[in-house]
Structure formats: C-alpha cells, structure tokens
Amino acid sequence: VISRYYPECQGATKPGSRQQYAAFLQAVSERTARLLAHWQAVGFCHGVMNTDNMSILGLTLDYGPFQFMDAFDPGHICNHSDTLGRYAFDRQPSVAWWNLHCLAQALMPLIDDAQAAEEALESYEAVFGDAFLALMRAKLGLRTPREGDAALVQQLLVLLAAGRVDWTIFWRRLSHAVGPGDFAEVRDLFIDRAGFDAWLLPYQELLAQEGRALAADLMLKTNPKFVLRNHLAEQAIAEAKLGRFDELQLLQTLLARPFDEHPGFEAHAGFPPEWASHITISCSS
Structure with a gap:
C-alpha cells in the first residue's frame, strides 16, 4: 500500500x-x-x-x-x-x-x-x-484568508441551524446574490432576518474588498445547484423498478455537472416535497 x-x-x-x-x-x-x-x-x-x-x-x-x-x-x-x-x-x-x-x-x-x-x-x-475553513471561505467567495473568517463562518452556521435553512439552496442563492448585491431571496430563507442582516454587514464589507464579480464566479463553481437528495433518488428508483430509466439518466446528467444551471430542470434543485421528510434509510437500504 x-x-x-x-x-x-x-x-x-x-x-x-x-x-x-x-x-x-x-x-x-x-x-x-x-x-x-x-x-x-x-x-x-x-x-x-x-x-x-x-x-x-x-x-x-x-x-x-x-x-x-x-x-x-x-x-x-x-x-x-x-x-x-x-x-x-x-x-x-x-x-x-x-x-x-x-x-x-x-x-x-x-x-x-x-x-x-x-x-x-x-x-x-x-x-x-x-x-x-478554506472550503467555507471558498463557498463565501473569499479568496484572501483573514483573521475573522472562522467567526464569520460560525455565526452563519448558527443562523442556518436556528432556521433549519436548506443547505444547498442557501449557498446557491447566495452565490447568485453576491454579484448584483441583492440578498432579498437569501434573506427570505431565514426566520431570524435581523440576525441575517447583522451577519450580512461585515460579509458585504469583505465582498467589497474581494470584488463581487470574482467572488460570485468562485461561489458558482463551489456551491452546487444539484445534489442527490433523498426524494430524487426515491423517484428514480421507483421509476426504474417499473422499467423506466429516464429519471435515472436525467439525474446522471444533472449530477455529472452539478454546478451548471441546466435550464428547465429547476424542480430538481428546488425544495424537497413534504413527503421527503418521511423517507427513512438504513443499513439495509
């Protein structure tokens, strides 16, 4: 070895x-x-x-x-x-x-x-x-390490956990918001919007130093739009059991290039349906 x-x-x-x-x-x-x-x-x-x-x-x-x-x-x-x-x-x-x-x-x-x-x-x-920390810095579009990065990340994680914010959707929305500087759709994900606003202030200062366009480019290459969520896998399996493999092949296409936009397939990058919370997986899955 x-x-x-x-x-x-x-x-x-x-x-x-x-x-x-x-x-x-x-x-x-x-x-x-x-x-x-x-x-x-x-x-x-x-x-x-x-x-x-x-x-x-x-x-x-x-x-x-x-x-x-x-x-x-x-x-x-x-x-x-x-x-x-x-x-x-x-x-x-x-x-x-x-x-x-x-x-x-x-x-x-x-x-x-x-x-x-x-x-x-x-x-x-x-x-x-x-x-x-390096990975989280990239997810935030920050190329230059700074002393306060760890605290900024930790504060964000606390906010995300408190509001049970969708992990993948948050990062993708943030990636799109950074360029134009419009964070309204990101803010809507949070219950504690005042807390998000407070976190956003120092983050925007860092973005001004980094350059918004450069930050957005890094983020869109770091934060995937598509991941293999449980409900997507469940639907593909159900179809495959019936001998229909279109959904499986579509997932393979989307997940082969998860950072691309793939227009027309926004549903595969959207919030999971309510029934997805009842899916259980175990060692015998």
Whole structure:
C-alpha cells in the first residue's frame, strides 16, 4: 500500500522501518481529515462510519444510508438504524478520528511505539480545521484568508441551524446574490432576518474588498445547484423498478455537472416535497 499509494512516506527511511509506518499512519490521517472537511462543507452524511467502511486511501466506502442534507441540522441523523446518533452529521469528524485510532492500534505491531503512533495522529484536528475553513471561505467567495473568517463562518452556521435553512439552496442563492448585491431571496430563507442582516454587514464589507464579480464566479463553481437528495433518488428508483430509466439518466446528467444551471430542470434543485421528510434509510437500504 505504501509503495503504490503513499510513496512519499518511504522518504529516506528503509522499507519496513517503524518511521515509515508512522509516516503512513499520519498520511492516512491527514487524507481522512481533508475528506471529512469536504463532507461537512457540502452537507454530506455518510450514515454508517464503521471502521470497516473507512478507506485507507481517504475515500468514501459503503453507500448505504447516505444523504445530502436538506434543512441544515448539525445533529441530523440520516441512518434510521443509528438510534443513538453515533454517526450524526456533526459527529462525523470525531468518529473518523476515533476510527483512525483503531487503525493505529492495528498498526502497532509495525510501528511498535505508542508515542510515535499518537504523534502521527496529532495533525488530524489542525488539518481538518484548516481544510474546512478554506472550503467555507471558498463557498463565501473569499479568496484572501483573514483573521475573522472562522467567526464569520460560525455565526452563519448558527443562523442556518436556528432556521433549519436548506443547505444547498442557501449557498446557491447566495452565490447568485453576491454579484448584483441583492440578498432579498437569501434573506427570505431565514426566520431570524435581523440576525441575517447583522451577519450580512461585515460579509458585504469583505465582498467589497474581494470584488463581487470574482467572488460570485468562485461561489458558482463551489456551491452546487444539484445534489442527490433523498426524494430524487426515491423517484428514480421507483421509476426504474417499473422499467423506466429516464429519471435515472436525467439525474446522471444533472449530477455529472452539478454546478451548471441546466435550464428547465429547476424542480430538481428546488425544495424537497413534504413527503421527503418521511423517507427513512438504513443499513439495509
């Protein structure tokens, strides 16, 4: 695995050395951290993050009870079988970190140094935090890192959670609003509109510094219009069971280029119907 997928871990150490295996563990840890940052930024819920469903390559395995969130709820549980919420959306980064410790235990006969194994995992939190903030900055159209970025993002997440604002629609509307500077349709998504107005003031100051056109261009390439929502998958499955595959093929087309507008298919990017909230998915889905 090291030779084929992690050659950078070989470095100056001899093949099979303890240092090489510790470097390997750190590289897997940091790939996993960046993967989880992308999950959190796009609103992806894995649903069943057992250690056997985590890839050594920092990829996603086991597409059973997965979901792209509709209304933003940090504690959302997409797996109907997860009665205790172990794999809730906001717990995904910590579960991945716990899984990496299990990997470290499995590698101990090779590393043979508990302190070296612990040190190999120390960078996970910082790598995740930096990657997540960079992704959120891009979602906001901000190219230049600034000291107050983390606070700006956190304030927004609190507002989104309080109003259970649709995650994908919010970001796409914001992407379109930035250019002309008209945030009325974004504001309408919030219950606490005064809170959104207060958040918007410093954000608009940053946009003025960045340039609205440049910010909007980055956002439209970062915030997808289309994601595989549960109700869209349910409809495509129902049609396919009847031998009709048009809906499945349409979803494949839309999701192959999720940042494009695809005029005429706004319904596939709209709010989920009421019945979608009653869809349940589990490990047997």
